[in-house]
Amino acid sequence: MFDLLTEKFSSVVEKLKRAKKLDEKTVDEALKDIRRALLEADVNVEVVQQFILDIKQKLVGQEVIKGLNAGETVIKLIYDELLNILGEAEPLTKAEKPPTIIMLVGLQGTGKTTTAGKLANYLKSKGFTVGVASTDVRRPAAAKQLCTLAQTIDVPCFVDENEKDALKLTEKVINQAKNAGLSYLILDTAGRLHIDEELMDELVKIKEKVHPHEILYVADSMQGQEAIETAKEYHDRVGLTGVILTKVDGDAKGGIALSVRKVLGVPIKFVGVGEKISDFEPFYPDRLAQRILGLGDIQSLIEKMEAAIDEDKAKKMAERVMNAEFTLEDLKEQLQMIKNLGPLENVLKMIPGIGSKIKDLKVDEKQFVKIEAIINSMTPEEREKPHIINGSRKKRIARGSGTTIMDVNKLLKQHKEMKKMMKKMKKSGKMKLPFNMPNLPF
Amino acid sequence: MFKSVVDRLKKGLNKTKKQLSESLSVLNFARSIDESLFEEVEFALLKADVGVEATEEIIDFLKKESKKRKIKDGEQLKQLLKEKLVEILSCCRGQLNLIGEKPDVILFLGINGSGKTTTVGKLAALLKREGKSVVLAAADTFRAAAIEQLEVWADRVGARIVKHQAGADPAAVVYDAVNSAKARGDDIVLVDTAGRLHTKEHLMKELQKIKKTIQKFSPNQPCETLLVLDGTIGQNSIKQAEVFKQATDVTGIVITKLDGTAKGGVLIPICQKLKIPIKFIGVGEDIEDLQPFDPENFVEALLG
Numbered sequence: 001m002f003d004l005l006t007e008k009f010s011s012v013v014e015k016l017k018r019a020k021k022l023d024e025k026t027v028d029e030a031l032k033d034i035r036r037a038l039l040e041a042d043v044n045v046e047v048v049q050q051f052i053l054d055i056k057q058k059l060v061g062q063e064v065i066k067g068l069n070a071g072e073t074v075i076k077l078i079y080d081e082l083l084n085i086l087g088e089a090e091p092l093t094k095a096e097k098p099p100t101i102i103m104l105v106g107l108q109g110t111g112k113t114t115t116a117g118k119l120a121n122y123l124k125s126k127g128f129t130v131g132v133a134s135t136d137v138r139r140p141a142a143a144k145q146l147c148t149l150a151q152t153i154d155v156p157c158f159v160d161e162n163e164k165d166a167l168k169l170t171e172k173v174i175n176q177a178k179n180a181g182l183s184y185l186i187l188d189t190a191g192r193l194h195i196d197e198e199l200m201d202e203l204v205k206i207k208e209k210v211h212p213h214e215i216l217y218v219a220d221s222m223q224g225q226e227a228i229e230t231a232k233e234y235h236d237r238v239g240l241t242g243v244i245l246t247k248v249d250g251d252a253k254g255g256i257a258l259s260v261r262k263v264l265g266v267p268i269k270f271v272g273v274g275e276k277i278s279d280f281e282p283f284y285p286d287r288l289a290q291r292i293l294g295l296g297d298i299q300s301l302i303e304k305m306e307a308a309i310d311e312d313k314a315k316k317m318a319e320r321v322m323n324a325e326f327t328l329e330d331l332k333e334q335l336q337m338i339k340n341l342g343p344l345e346n347v348l349k350m351i352p353g354i355g356s357k358i359k360d361l362k363v364d365e366k367q368f369v370k371i372e373a374i375i376n377s378m379t380p381e382e383r384e385k386p387h388i389i390n391g392s393r394k395k396r397i398a399r400g401s402g403t404t405i406m407d408v409n410k411l412l413k414q415h416k417e418m419k420k421m422m423k424k425m426k427k428s429g430k431m432k433l434p435f436n437m438p439n440l441p442f
Numbered sequence: 443m444f445k446s447v448v449d450r451l452k453k454g455l456n457k458t459k460k461q462l463s464e465s466l467s468v469l470n471f472a473r474s475i476d477e478s479l480f481e482e483v484e485f486a487l488l489k490a491d492v493g494v495e496a497t498e499e500i501i502d503f504l505k506k507e508s509k510k511r512k513i514k515d516g517e518q519l520k521q522l523l524k525e526k527l528v529e530i531l532s533c534c535r536g537q538l539n540l541i542g543e544k545p546d547v548i549l550f551l552g553i554n555g556s557g558k559t560t561t562v563g564k565l566a567a568l569l570k571r572e573g574k575s576v577v578l579a580a581a582d583t584f585r586a587a588a589i590e591q592l593e594v595w596a597d598r599v600g601a602r603i604v605k606h607q608a609g610a611d612p613a614a615v616v617y618d619a620v621n622s623a624k625a626r627g628d629d630i631v632l633v634d635t636a637g638r639l640h641t642k643e644h645l646m647k648e649l650q651k652i653k654k655t656i657q658k659f660s661p662n663q664p665c666e667t668l669l670v671l672d673g674t675i676g677q678n679s680i681k682q683a684e685v686f687k688q689a690t691d692v693t694g695i696v697i698t699k700l701d702g703t704a705k706g707g708v709l710i711p712i713c714q715k716l717k718i719p720i721k722f723i724g725v726g727e728d729i730e731d732l733q734p735f736d737p738e739n740f741v742e743a744l745l746g
Binding site: 036039040041042045107108109110111113139140141142144145146148149193194195220222223224225226227229230247249255275 | 485488489490491493494553554555556557585586587588590591593594595608639641642672674675676677678679699701702703704705708
């Protein structure tokens with residue numbers, strides 16, 4: 001998300017690189033860009049105004065930090081300020097007597113039901129017993145949607161589609177769920193406008209009935225200026241304990257994250273980062289602040305890799321690479337591991353120094369399919385010993401994989417070069433990430 | 443009980459007060475034009491999601507024009523602002539374009555949660571009321587229970603629905619829907635597609651496939667490709683409109699959820715940049731709350 005912010009901040013650093021000291025004029029110049037960037041990111045106007053005021057006070061007259069240039073000093077101070085606003089990462093509350101009840105609230109269409117499924121999946125993966133329940137009597141098929149999600153991750157779903165009264169429904173599903181021996185129960189509620197008195201009253205009543213341990217506000221990361229007013233109204237009425245940001249996988253700037261922290265002081269607990277049920281992670285303010293400033297998100301990347309890559313396989317692979325035994329079969333496996341990481345653009349964006357340059361880069365993942373097809377059309381012997389692949393074998397492989405002889409040649413050449421490089425790496429004793437592979441066709 | 447009534451009254455008053463201050467009331471009292479007045483206008487525009495770029499442009503225009511017209515007080519400045527906004531939005535005044543083929547096909551697209559299915563339902567009701575026979579194509583085969591949601595709408599408004607199983611090829615659903623509508627002589631097919639983030643390229647390609655499927659029946663169809671935008675979303679809507687337009691040649695915009703406090707000011711930069719006609723605005727949950735877009739009324743609401 002924050003791509004645009006990152007871009008703008010990079011340009012600020014660039015501009016200030018040559019400045020000798022942080023006088024008012026230099027600072028004003030830099031802050032003009034930052035103000036624009038924050039506004040374009042849908043950070044609330046008032047919050048932006050305050051942020052600029054605060055940071056200006058801190059910047060003007062500031063000595064350039066030893067060892068840093070003026071631009072880097074500005075970034076360091078802005079980073080501190082951002083961290084200051086985003087606050088500490090906070091875990092979910094746990095009830096003394098289970099189940100811990102987590103109630104999800106928010107406007108229509110922000111992704112509450114999907115988030116209920118994702119959160120359930122997340123907690124389940126941490127080894128807890130989880131259930132979901134719906135109190136939505138309004139949106140057609142809302143309960144059905146929740147139960148379909150619950151089914152895919154194999155957790156119980158408590159609904160009653162014949163009950164049309166939200167409060168009665170709440171009582172029913174809560175009673176059922178409480179007897180199910182769960183550690184967490186996630187309660188989905190109907191989306192409602194913050195100015196809809198009747199429905200907000202209903203929400204308060206649901207809360208009083210349920211006594212949830214967490215009331216999480218599900219916020220669309222693309223929301224505009226009114227986002228904060230809406231969140232505030234919810235907070236005033238039911239008392240939010242946290243926020244979940246959704247749809248962070250688009251190009252939304254997520255300015256709401258800054259606004260919510262600054263105005264409500266409510267922590268952001270999770271972010272939804274994709275369409276799959278597993279695309280859900282805890283919110284880390286420091287990572288976000290780093291990302292805003294274009295420092296990359298190496299921590300997320302490493303965690304993602306750890307989750308996606310089969311450790312045993314990776315170890316074996318590393319050994320083979322170290323011994324320069326890297327065969328075409330290994331290459332195929334490695335490609336599969338990379339694919340498990342998700343869309344390559346997302347992965348590359350997390351790497352420092354690449355994030356801001358990658359804006360228009362499109363990774364053609366079809367090339368991967370092609371390479372896999374070519375390797376699949378080879379015999380096991382050919383995969384082990386590519387040198388035996390002669391002209392007629394190439395013809396067969398090309399035909400079998402629906403590619404051309406040129407494609408086959410290209411792949412063989414790339415593999416040869418990779419092997420050569422691995423030999424060199426072995427000599428220098430350095431292992432590198434698969435991303436540094438030379439001449440991969442993307 | 444007494445307390446809560448007072449509380450609510452106070453809250454209501456607060457809201458009004460706030461809205462007034464946000465809605466440029468300061469202009470009504472300003473006897474002269476100075477920098478702080480322009481700042482006030484800038485603030486109000488930004489607050490309404492008009493965005494930095496468009497706001498700066500508008501402010502520049504106001505500064506120049508107010509000098510030229512020798513504008514003296516806030517009331518006149520506000521009038522000038524209204525004029526300017528209406529002028530921008532007038533280019534995008536749009537009506538639903540039906541050709542009268544049997545069937546006319548209307549394709550709905552948008553990101554997740556923008557309100558596509560609900561809009562399809564409401565428009566179906568509107569068209570039914572005009573005496574048209576309407577078929578709903580449940581081409582959102584991805585989101586859990588999307589088909590069921592559309593089914594409820596079909597029941598509610600008395601329209602026929604064509605559906606496949608969850609996970610089916612959306613283009614195949616569309617083919618069946620248009621094919622059966624053609625055979626039965628139905629007037630209109632409304633195609634509900636899965637929500638997709640505009641950054642997902644393969645999903646954008648899927649849209650093109652759906653469109654091609656429709657064009658197999660008639661090169662004039664779909665007679666409308668409507669992008670559904672969520673009115674509570676900020677500057678990202680511009681990007682969405684840009685990318686969707688590029689991918690499928692959007693012919694119109696429906697902006698939803700303007701029944702809250704969101705003002706939908708992002709329509710101004712969208713209009714300025716992309717000139718896509720705005721066909722409807724959604725201002726509430728009831729079927730009647732899908733209304734034609736009127737620039738004057740919209741600006742009135744925008745400025746309070």
